[in-house]
Structures are given as C-alpha cells and as structure tokens.
Amino acid sequence: MCQAAIEAGCRFFAGYPITPQNEVPEYMSSHLPEAGGIFIQAESELAAINMIFGASAAGVRCMTSSSSPGVSLKQEGISYIAAAELPCVIANMQRGGPGLGNIRASQGDYFQAVKGGGHGDYRIIVLAPSTLPEIYELTMAAFDYADHYRNPVLILGDGILGQMAEPIELKPYKPVVELPEKDYILDGCKGREPRIVKTLLLRPAEALVEFNEYLKVKYARIESELKLCEQYLTEDAELVVAAYGITARIAIDAIDAAREKGLKVGLIRPITLWPFPNEAFKEVVGRAKKFLVVEMSNGQFVDDVKLAIDCSRPVEFLGTGGGWYPTPEKIFEKIEAVYK
Amino acid sequence: MAKIKIDSEKCKGCCLCVAECPRGNIRMSEIFNNSGHSFAEIIDIENCTGCALCCQMCPDMAIQIEDEKKTGKIAIKESSQRKSSKELMKKLE
Amino acid sequence: MKFKKPESLYDRNTHYCPGCGHGIVHRIIGEVIDELGIREETIGTAPVGCAVLLYDYFNFDVIECAHGRPPAVATAMKRIHPDKIVFTYQGDGDLAAIGTAEMIHAANRGENFTTIFVNNAIYGMTGGQMAPTTLVGQRTTTTQKGRDLIKQGPPLKVCELLSSLDGVAYLERVAVSTAKDSMKAKKAIKKAFQNQIDGKGYSLVEVLSMCPTDWKLSPAQAVGFVNDEMKKVFKPGVYKDTDVK
Ligand SMILES: Cc1ncc(C[n+]2csc(CCOP(=O)(O)OP(=O)(O)O)c2C)c(N)n1
Numbered sequence: 146m147c148q149a150a151i152e153a154g155c156r157f158f159a160g161y162p163i164t165p166q167n168e169v170p171e172y173m174s175s176h177l178p179e180a181g182g183i184f185i186q187a188e189s190e191l192a193a194i195n196m197i198f199g200a201s202a203a204g205v206r207c208m209t210s211s212s213s214p215g216v217s218l219k220q221e222g223i224s225y226i227a228a229a230e231l232p233c234v235i236a237n238m239q240r241g242g243p244g245l246g247n248i249r250a251s252q253g254d255y256f257q258a259v260k261g262g263g264h265g266d267y268r269i270i271v272l273a274p275s276t277l278p279e280i281y282e283l284t285m286a287a288f289d290y291a292d293h294y295r296n297p298v299l300i301l302g303d304g305i306l307g308q309m310a311e312p313i314e315l316k317p318y319k320p321v322v323e324l325p326e327k328d329y330i331l332d333g334c335k336g337r338e339p340r341i342v343k344t345l346l347l348r349p350a351e352a353l354v355e356f357n358e359y360l361k362v363k364y365a366r367i368e369s370e371l372k373l374c375e376q377y378l379t380e381d382a383e384l385v386v387a388a389y390g391i392t393a394r395i396a397i398d399a400i401d402a403a404r405e406k407g408l409k410v411g412l413i414r415p416i417t418l419w420p421f422p423n424e425a426f427k428e429v430v431g432r433a434k435k436f437l438v439v440e441m442s443n444g445q446f447v448d449d450v451k452l453a454i455d456c457s458r459p460v461e462f463l464g465t466g467g468g469w470y471p472t473p474e475k476i477f478e479k480i481e482a483v484y485k
Numbered sequence: 486m487a488k489i490k491i492d493s494e495k496c497k498g499c500c501l502c503v504a505e506c507p508r509g510n511i512r513m514s515e516i517f518n519n520s521g522h523s524f525a526e527i528i529d530i531e532n533c534t535g536c537a538l539c540c541q542m543c544p545d546m547a548i549q550i551e552d553e554k555k556t557g558k559i560a561i562k563e564s565s566q567r568k569s570s571k572e573l574m575k576k577l578e
Numbered sequence: 579m580k581f582k583k584p585e586s587l588y589d590r591n592t593h594y595c596p597g598c599g600h601g602i603v604h605r606i607i608g609e610v611i612d613e614l615g616i617r618e619e620t621i622g623t624a625p626v627g628c629a630v631l632l633y634d635y636f637n638f639d640v641i642e643c644a645h646g647r648p649p650a651v652a653t654a655m656k657r658i659h660p661d662k663i664v665f666t667y668q669g670d671g672d673l674a675a676i677g678t679a680e681m682i683h684a685a686n687r688g689e690n691f692t693t694i695f696v697n698n699a700i701y702g703m704t705g706g707q708m709a710p711t712t713l714v715g716q717r718t719t720t721t722q723k724g725r726d727l728i729k730q731g732p733p734l735k736v737c738e739l740l741s742s743l744d745g746v747a748y749l750e751r752v753a754v755s756t757a758k759d760s761m762k763a764k765k766a767i768k769k770a771f772q773n774q775i776d777g778k779g780y781s782l783v784e785v786l787s788m789c790p791t792d793w794k795l796s797p798a799q800a801v802g803f804v805n806d807e808m809k810k811v812f813k814p815g816v817y818k819d820t821d822v823k
Pocket of ligand 1: 626627628629645668669670671672673698700701702703704709
C-alpha cells in the first residue's frame, strides 16, 4: 500500500501509531522522505487528519492511515475535508470494537465508513480490497478518484490484510481517470486573486442548502460512474454469497468446496462499498433464490445487500463482531445449512 | 495641520478613540450613521496634530490620516518665524 | 504621519462588535504583512471563533480550519510550502482548550510558522462561556458566580507554559488596550513574522484583547478590564527570544 502510494505520487503522510497498521507509518517514515515527500508522526489522529486537510489544500497528494478507534477520531476532519472538497486518501485497517476492543481483524466499521461517520450530509468513496495485489492497485486508483472527484477516498481493510504477506507485481503508476487541474491550491496569491478554503456557509441563508444540493448532484455523479464489483460463478448461482474484503477471499474457498458437491453457489464481492454496486445484485436476483452475507461484524453490510435487492429474496447471515473471523469450513457449513 | 478623516459609516461608536486623543479633540456625534451608531467626529480639525493614537485604537479602521502636506508644515514654520520676528521687532522697539 | 488601510486588508466593514479587539489585531497584521512585503506569499488560517470570517477581511490566501486544529493545518502548509509565510490566528478556546495538543506539539517541533493568539478571556462566538483564560472571579455564562479557583482552576498562561519548550523561538505577550500597547503589539507581531522569514522556528504572540459584549462592559470599561485585571494575571512581556542569548 505504501509503495503504491509513493508510486502514485503521494508526498505527504501524517499518522499516529495504532495496531494493526503500524507498518504503514513505519514504512512511510523512511521511504517517503527518500522519495522527496514529507512524513509527520502526528500527536493524535485529530492532528493527523487536519495535517492532511492542510496538505491537500497545499496541493500535494496526501494520505493518512489508522485503525478503528483512530479513524473515529478523524471523523470531524473527514467531514471538513469532504465539505471543502479536498482530495485525500485515508486507510482504515479495522480492528475489533466497540471501544478499545481488541487488535484482531474486524469489519465493524462498515457503517462508519459507508454511511458517513462524521457530521453532515457528505459521502466518501470507500474501496475494499481483498488481496495485497488489489491493495496495491486500489491505493493508486484511490489517489486518482480523490483528485478526479475532489473527495476523500477511504481504503477499508482489516487487520488480516494489514499484516499479510503475499507476492505482488509492482506495476508502474498510470492514472485510471482524468485528473483535473488543481485550481484551488493555496500557495500565496502571487499573480492571482486570493483563494479561500472554507466550509462555513452562513450567508446568504440558502447558501448551505444550495451547497448540499450541489453535493447531492456530485455524489449522484460518482454513483453513476464509479461502481466496482467482482462476481464469481454467479451465472447459474441459486445461492449468492455476498462478502467484501478478506471475508470474500475466504468465502471463495468455501464456494469452490460447495461447487464440488454440486451446489450452485456464487459470490458477489463489492469493491466499492460506496458507491454500492446495487446493479450487480439486481442482475442476479432473478436467478438467485437466496443470499448469504458473510461479514466480520454483527451485521452492517448485510443491510445494504437487503436494500440492493429490495428484500425480494431471503438474506441469510453469518457474522459476529469483535475479532471473530470466518474459515472456509465455517462458511461451507453455513452454505450447506441454508442451501435448499 | 494633519488631514484626519473619520469614516462615519465604518465607525461603530465604541469611543475608544475619544479616550485616546491627547487633545480631547474627538467627540461622538449626536446623529446616527446607517448602522445606527453614534460616530466619532473631530471637534477642531486645526487642533489635530496627526499623532494617530486614535487610529491605533480604532478596531474598525474608520480613521485615516493622510500625508501631511509639506506646504502645511512650511506654512506653520513661516508663521511662527513671522511671529517671532514680530516679537523681535517689538523687543527692538 | 500617515495612517491608512493596509493593502493586505480589504476595505470592508467587519462583523465584530463595537470595541472588539479583533479588528485592531487584524489591522496590525495587515500592516505588518504590508511592511514586510509578503502579502502574495502569505497563507493565513482562520480559526473557529469570532475570527472565523477573517478571510472576508484579509487580502491573501486563507484556509478555515476545524476548531483548535490550525496548528496541524499550518504545519502541513508550511512543510509543503517552506518558502511561503504561514500563520495561525487563534482565540483562547481554539488554542488553549480544544486545540492545546496541536499548539503545544507544533511549538515543540519548532514548526516555522507564526501564531497570533488573541486572548480575550472568554468564548466570544458561542456567547460568553468560560475560557481556559477566564480570570478567577470573572463572570461568564458558565461561571455565573465567577470562575472558582477550586472548581475551575486558575487561568491557563500560554506564554509561561510554552516558554519551557526548546522548539520555540519567540514568545511575547502584548495587549491592544491602549494606543501604546497596540504599537508594542505591532512590533512583536512584526518580529514574529520576521522570525519566520529568517527560518527561526515557532513564534507566538499572545494579544490581550477586549470583548466588551460578552464581558457585559462598555468598550471603555473593557479597556479598563484588560489594563487593570488581565495584565495583572497575564503579565505582558517577552517570555522567550532565542535572539537574546
Ligand atoms: C468541535 C467544536 N466544538 C465546539 C464548537 C463551538 N465553538 C465555536 S467557537 C467556540 C469558542 C471560540 O472561542 P475562542 O477560541 O476563545 O474565540 P473567540 O470567539 O473568543 O474569538 C466554540 C466552543 C465548534 N465549532 N466545534
């Protein structure tokens, strides 16, 4: 992830230590300066996200990373960054919660990430990679989406992904979307009118309503343009498993085992959690008799699956929060149990 | 004579300049400006030295002092010279 | 003598209450930036507080920050644009309550930006609640019988607090409650900006300032409060200057 970020031109990183993502700031602290970038170990996640706010307004590609409790602290800042329409990349390697919880992998921050953990009507793009090569690819793309839409992008991983080792092919960076000129950068007003980066909209009285209308249109545009999703053996699937991130990867083994037994099981793995790839679900809903959602939480992502299919099929659930994780065997058992 | 100018529309009537003027040469108007404030006004423009202490205290940048006209300064000097020469003449008489 | 609006300020009426010290501090900053010829190189930060709209008055780039976070934002700005002039403008709630950590750590890292800290001993924007710098005995909407030394503790003295930090280059406490004080404040603020130009590290000027509205005093009485009460607790002077060995 770090190498991809540097490759994609990230030149500013601020973070505060928290397990299980310490490898990120540690790597950045030595490699980013070598690439001519700036690394700051901030005094808190509050400071880190506000450094990102400043760095983004100063015009550089920037990133922060943390894990669940730290990302909670960043929420006010994320709301400001979204309101100021500044690009940035945030990584959350989720751990068990609520509270201090534990440091095992979890997917308990889905609501916070996807429904907006901070205040106000804003949206952030949420990417959920499931392998290291995909982390590499999506991290690069995250900077592009952030710049393209002038919006924060969150990479939602978990403690397993964060600490896993896997061979990856280091591809050179190539933008995946058009990158508009940054005409908002604050760098002194020489030769131009002064610029302001602000989020307070008091006057006229309708200003904030109008800005929210504008955001609505912008978010609708992102929803129509950016939806990433992987489907696995869904063409004839009667039971469709829905999972994201590391859970989806584990589910594939269970699905393969089920297929060997003649069970028609497939997988939908959303890669963008916001925007949510509703269409992929709508597409299979005619064939599928049932859905099974697997997630490492008490049930958050499952709500969006139900919404995507308008509750038109039964949706079974396998998941628990707090560091519980599924094995292929556990998922296979559940598949067998719900498959009729 | 200094060219002091008070912008009555900028003034919010806080009176901080009044207290600051070493010559007690600023007072508050009996009428109100468009924002509803009684505003600062110079009592005797001839009596203003242009020390700008009032400007130092004005939170609203309502007071400006323009460059002293060189002629003004010379004129003062001339008059004082004339006066003193008159006095000299008197003394001589 | 000549006295007119600096170029770094727009010719606009401010939203500040009559007798509020923010306007004086704005004027001084504008003059200093003009005199140093750095308007086009300057990036200011606006705090959450009464001065949140300062970008409506200053004629240079400004970023409005979350409450208490200007030092973090300025840290990033200055690191990315080391050749630009970055300053934070913060109230006592912003700097000494919700943003204490950011302020102390930016100072301790010796970040090369300038902080103008406007201490009016109260939360102005939210209607006059107790600030960390509220004086013992001072009435506010949340200390209606006056700040109690036992219950709320004594006022936080920022210059004294920061003076022990090695990263800090310059600390001075001034006031804008008399013309003479304002002139001194200007000298201090100019030095704080000059330090940044010279790459000396973190400089902070604390400005004791009036808030007649929330103090429920007339502007003239508010000036008296600064001169007679605040200066007793918050003693004006230079608290640190690495130039003086
Ligand atoms: C996170 C957060 N908490 C609280 C507020 C509300 N708030 C706005 S201004 C302010 C106090 C500002 O006081 P100060 O920094 O002393 O500045 P002044 O208004 O006195 O100039 C507070 C508490 C906020 N905007 N954001």
